[in-house]
Amino acid sequence: MDDDSATGVAMTRNGSTGERQLEGDYLTNAQGEDVVAGIRMTKDLSELKKEMPDLYAEFERIALLLEKHYREMQDMEFTIEKGKLWMLQTRDGKRTAQAAVRIAVEMADEGLIDRQTAVRRVKPEHVDFFLHPQFDPAALAGGKLLARGLNVSPGGAVGQVAFDANMAEAWAKNEGKAVIMVRPETKPDDVHGMLAAEGILTSRGGRTSHAALVARQFGKPAVVGASAITIDLTNREMTIGERTIHEGEWISIDGTAGVVYEGQLATMVPDIKDPWLIKLLDWADSFRTLGVWANADYPRDARRAVEYGAQGIGLCRSEHMFFETDRLPYFQKMIMADYPVERREALAALLPFQREDFAGLFRVMDGRPVIIRLIDPPLHEFLPDLVELVAELADLKIQLKHAPDMAAIDALLSDIRQKEQLRKRALSLREANPMLGLRGVRLGIYIPELTSMQVRAIFEAACMVVKEGIDVHPEVMIPLTSHVNELIRQRTVLEGEARTVMAEQGVTIGYKFGTMIELPRAALTADRIAEHAEFFSFGTNDLTQTTFGISRDDAEAGFLIEYMEGGILPANPFATLDRDGVGQLIDMAVRKGRASKPDLECGICGEHGGDPQSIALCHQLGLTYVSCSPFRVPIARLAAAHAALQETGRPHDE
Template sequence: MKKWVYLFTEGSADMRNLLGGKGANLAEMTNLNLPVPQGFTITTEACTQYYEDGKQINDEIMGQIMEYIEKMEEITGKKFGDKENPLLVSVRSGARASMPGMMDTILNLGLNEEVVEVLAAKSGNPRWAWDCYRRFIQMYSDVVMEVGKKYFEELIDEMKDEKGIVQDVDLTAEDLKELANQFKAEYKEKIGEDFPSDPKEQLLGAVKAVFRSWDNPRANVYRRDNDIPYSWGTAVNVQMMAFGNMGETSGTGVAFTRNPATGEKELMGEFLMNAQGEDVVAGVRTPQPIAQLADTMPEVFAQFVDICNTLEDHYRDMQDMEFTIEDKHLYMLQTRNGKRTAKAALKIACDLVDEGMISEEKAVSMIDPRNLDSLLHPQFDAEALKNAEPVAKALAAAPGAACGKIVFTAEDAKAWAARGEKVVLVRLETSPEDIEGMKAAQGILTVRGGMTSHAAVVARGMGACCVSGCSAIHMDEANKKFILAGKEYHEGDVISFDGTTGNIYDGAIRTVDATIAGEFGRIMAWADKYRTLKVRTNADTPADAKKARELGAEGIGLCRTEHMFFEENRIEAFREMICSDTQEEREAALDKILPLQQGDFEKLYEVMEGNPVTIRFLDPPLHEFVPTEDADIDRLAEAKGKSREEIRSMIASLHETNPMMGHRGCRLTVTYPEIAKMQTKAVIRAAINVKKAHADWDVVPEIMIPLVGDNKEFKYVKKIVVQTADEEIASSGMELKYEVGTMIEIPRAALTADEIASDAEFFCFGTNDLTQMTYGFSRDDAGKFLEAYYDAKIFENDPFAKLDHSGVGKLMKMAIESGREVNASLHCGICGEHGGDPSSVEFCHKIGLDYVSCSPFRVPIARLAAAQAAIQN
C-alpha cells in the first residue's frame, strides 16, 4: 500500500517533492532536535490523487489520516475532542516551492463549545480560550467554507465601537464569547447549517480546503509567474498548536537570519506579544522589531539566536523563520530559504562565498534571474530629491522608486495601467487577491502591516516598490480618498514614494535608471565563467545597443530595419517608394533612404566594436508604412504628381485580410528586389567604412532574410544579396567577409531545415512568429481567450512568454539537428521575446543553440540563466 502520510520524525529536507517545502523543513528541524510542535504531513501525491478522484479524498488516504491522528495523539498525550486534555492543531499548506500568501492556514482546529470550556477552566485563562475559538470559527468559515472575512471583521469593529476600544486585545473574555456566538450565527445564516463541532469532521474539511486552494485563482497566477507546474500539488501539514495568545508571556513572530532588503548579516524580524499566527504578517497590528525581544524575554531571545545560527549553518542560506512563544517556551513553526530583494540576493550570495559556506557555482545557482530586473529599475533622481520634503515616512518594504496616480483597488490599478496610466496602489493592507493589481502598479503603499506583511513579501518577489505600515494615513477606502499630513488625496492625485528609504512625497519626482553595484559585477563575472551560451541583444538604435553592451551583450542578434524607416526624414521617401509605378521610380525613392540607413548601421557597428551584428531585412507588410492623415496623403500626392484619389486607391490596394501571413518578409524582396539591393548596399558600405576606421575590429555583417518557408525562396533572395554585396566589396578594393542566413519562423522552414541549411550560414529562430504559426493564433488576439485556457487547465503559461517545449521547441530541435547534419558550421540562435525568459534560456542551452538574443534590460537575466543551465545540465 502506498504511503500517503508521514510523521515529522519520518521525513527529511531532501523529501521536498513529496512533503512540500514546509513539511520537509519541519522534519529536518525535528531531526536537528529543535523545539518543533509535532505532527504529520499529508503528501503532495495525495493532493494530485484528490484531483484525479474528482476532488474527493479516497478511502485509502482517509484511513491513513485517521491512523496518523491516533499516532499524533500518542506522541502528544492529548486527544481530539477530549474533556481532560484536548488536542488542538494547525492545518497549513506547503508546496514544493514557497508560495507566500497563496495558500491558507487554519489555527486552533479541534475546538467546539465543550472543549473551549475545558480549555478556559484548565488554563484559568478564559479570555485566551474564547479568543482561540472565535479565531478558529472566523478562519474555518473563511478558508474552508469561503464565507468572506469581511463579515467577521465588521462584527469585531461593531463590538469595539460599542465598547469604545481600539485594539482587539482590549476585548474581554465575555466580549469574545459573545463574538464567537455572533460568528456562529453568521456562519449558519450564510451556509444554512450549524458550525461543525466534531474535530475529525473539521480536520477533513480543512485538508480538502488546502487541496482546493492549490487551484484558487491567485495560486494559479502566482504559479504562472513563477514557473511552478500545476501537477506538483501541495502537501498539508497538521501540527500540534503552540499558543502565542495566552497572555503577556506569549507571542509570535517572523524573522530572517539576514536583512532581506539589503542582505546585511543581521537578525531582522518582528514579533507581537499576546498574538497568534497570522497577526504579524496580516498587518492588523504593527509589530515590534525582533531586537526588542532581548529586553522582553532575554533567555528566549538567546535561545532563538542560537537556533537561527544553527539553521543558517545547516541550510547554508538566509532563513525565514516563524516562531511562537507559549508561556516563555519557544517553538519553531517553520523555516525556509527567505525571499529577498535582488540587491540582497547578490550580497548574500557573495558573502556566503567569502564566508566559505558555498562555492561560486552555488552562488550563481541560488539567484533567481528574473529578480535582476528590479536592480535595473528606476531610483529617484538625487537632484530632484534634494528639493523634495517627505510628507511622511513608513517602512521601506521593497526597494525602487514609484511615482504615479493614486488608485485604491487592484481592479482599478489593472484597468488604469491597461490604458497606459502610471498608477500607485494605496490600500489599508493588501491581500493575495490584489496580486494582479500589484503587478500593474508602479508601487504599493499600505497603511497597516510590517516588513513581513503580504504586500512586502509579494512586492519584493515581483521587483515592485513597496512602502508599508504608514499609520499616518487616515484612510477612507469606500470614498476613495485619504488624509496625509493635513492634505486630502483623491483617486488620480499624484504621489511618489521610495521603497528603499520609506519616504513618501507629495506630487511627482523624477526617476532615473539604476546604477549597478559591485556584487552584481562579481556574480555576473562568475556567470560568464560557467555559461557556454552567448548572449546578444535585440536593438534597433545605437542607444539600445549601447545600453545592452553595458549590461554585457556580446553582439546584436536582431536589428529590425523597418524601425529605422519610421523616422521623420525617411518615412516620406519610403512612402514615395511604395506608391511608385515603375522600378526606376522605386529605386529613385530608395536612393534617398540609402545613405540614412547606411549611417544607422555604421553607428551600430561602432557601438558593437567588432562583435556580431545581425541585420534583418524589411519584414512588415507595406500597408504599415502608408499615411492615414489627410495632410500626409496630400503631401505624398504632391511628391508623386498624383491626385489624392489615386494615392487613396493605391493605399486601399495594399489592404490585406490577414497581414500577419500576407505580403511581408522575403515575399517583399521577391516582388521588389530593389528593396533588398538597397539594404544590402547600406549594410556592406557601413561595414567597409567602419572597418577602414578600425582595422583591428572583426566586422562580419550577418544579413538575415525573414519569413522564409522554402529553400527556393531563400536561394532567390540570397542570390540578389550576394550579387549586390560582392559588387560593393569589389568596388571598395577591400576584403570583407559577410554571412547570409535566415529566420526560422514558419513551421515549414523548420521541417525542411536540412534543405535550407545547404545554402544558409546561420539560423535564427523568430519564436514570436514561430509560436503564432505553430499554434495558429495571433499574439495580438490571444489575450482574449488565454484566461479561459488557464481556467480550463489547457495552458499553464502564455506560450508567447514561455517557450512551448513540446511543440515549438520540438520544431527548433529538429531544425538544428537536421540543419547541422548538412552544414556542420551552421550557427543557431533565438531572437524572439523568449530569449530573455530563464526557463526558455535553459531549453535553448539543452538543444544546443549558440546564442540567445533578448531586449537590452534582459541581457543580465539571460547571462545568469545561461550559467545556471550550464551548471545544472
C-alpha cells in the same frame, strides 16, 4: 518575568541590504507576541549588547554557528529567562532582491557555499528587481499605507487614480498625466487603459486574474485583490476604512511588495551596476553554454546591451530606421514610384541614412556579431491610414469650395492630387491579412532594388568601419522564408551586391547570410534551407502565431486571457515558449538543419529570448544563443546559467 528576562527575533544578516551583521528587535520583561504584534516599541538588537553583554556575546556565537551549519542566512527567535538564553527557532531568513544577491556572493567568498550554489540561489526575479523603478526606502518609511494585496507584477508606480480605461487612456495620452488605473477587476476591453497607465490596482482577483496576466505581460506594476478597498464607480471614488480617495487624487503602488500608499512616493531606479550583481553574473557567465545576445535597432540600444553583458546583436530590425521623420518621405516616395528611375532616386537618398545607422552599430559592437534583418513589415505600414486619408480628402474638398483665391485653389488641388495618389497606392497594397502577405523575403523579391540597397548600406558601412580599425562581423538575415527557392533567389542577388561593394572598397569582410525560421514549413524543410544558410534565427513571435493560428495582438487582449484563466492553456504561448508544439518545430529544425550543416548557428530573437522557462528550453534544444531586449540581458545570463547547472547537477567551485 522581570528585567533579567527578554524575548526577540533576529537575523544573521541584514534582510534589506544583505550586510553581514546581526539585526533584530527585542523587548525586556515581555512575551514574544509583544515583539511581533507592534503593540510596544521594540529595542534594536544592538541595545542588547549594552544591556546584557554576556548574553549578547553568547547569542552572537550561536547565530554564527547556526548560519555556518545551515550555510544560509538565518531568522531566529529567542528568549532570555532570568539571565539564561534559550533558542526557540531558526529558519532561512526572508530577504530583498538586493540582499539575496549580496548574501549569495559574500557567502561564496567566505567559503560557506560554492559559486555554483550562489548562482542557483539568486532567482531571475531577483535580477528583474534591478531593472524596474522601485520606491526610495526613505520614502517608504514615511509612506502612509492604504491597503495590501497580491504582488503580481513588480515595480513601483505613482499616478492619479482613474476608474475606467477610457479615462486612463485620455489622461495619459492627451494630457500627459501619470495614471494608476483602479478597477474592481479588469476585463479584455480595459487593456487600452492598462497599457496607458503607469500601474494597475484591483480590489478583486488573484495571481491568474486578467489584471495580473496583462500587467506581467506588458511590464506594468500591479497590485490585485486588495480586498480592503471598496470602489464606487458611480461616484468615482474608493474607500479604505475611513479614508475616501476621489478620482484624480494621487496614490503609489508597490507591485513588488503588493502594497498601496497614499500620495506620491519618490521612486528610484535600482543600480544595475551593483558590485555584487556584477560579480554574480560574471560567475553565471562561466557556467552557461548558451550565448546571450540582444535585440537592438540603434547605437544607443546597442550600448546598453553591451553594458548589460550582451555578446552580440541577434536582431536589428532595419525597417525601424525608415520610420524616422527625415527618412519616411523618401521611403514613401519609393513606394509611390511608378517608374524604376524614380524608385532608384528614392533608394539612393535612403542609402546614406542606412549606411550611417549600420556603421553606428558596428562601432559600438566592435568585435561582436551583428545580425541585421532585411526589411520585413508590409509596405502599407509606411503609408498613412486609409480611413484617415479619406477623411483628409473630404476635408480638403470642403476647403476647396470656400477657397478665397486662385493661389489657394492651386495649393489645395495639389494637396488633393497628392492625397488621392496616396489613397490609391494604400488601397492597392491593402491586404486581408498583412501578417501573411507581402513582407519579408517576398518583399525583397517583389522590389529587389530595396533589399539590394540595404545590403549595399550594410557592406559600405562595414568597409568604412574596418578602415577605422574596428572589428566587424555582419550577418545578413532574410526573413519569412517558407521555401528554399526564395532563399536561393534572394541570396544570389544579395551576395552579388556584397561582393561588388567589397571590390569597390578594396576591403574583404567576413560575413554570414542566414534566414529567419518563423513559418512551420521552414522548420519542416530546414535540411534543404540549411544548404543555403549559415545561420537560423527563430522568430518565435511569428512562429507561435502561425503554429497556433492565433494573432498575438488580438488574442492577448481577448480570448487568450480567458483560455489561461480557464486552464485551457497552461501559460501565454507568446510569453513562454510552447514546448509541445513550437518547441518541437524548433527541435526538428535544429536537428535537420545541422544534419545538412553541422556548424549551423541557431538562435531565437522573439520575445521569448528573455523568459527563463523559454531559455531553459533553448538550452535543452542546443541553440547557440538567445536574443532579447537589452533590459532582459542580465536575466537571460542568469537563466542560461541555471539551465546549464540544472543539466549537470554537479557541484562546481572555481
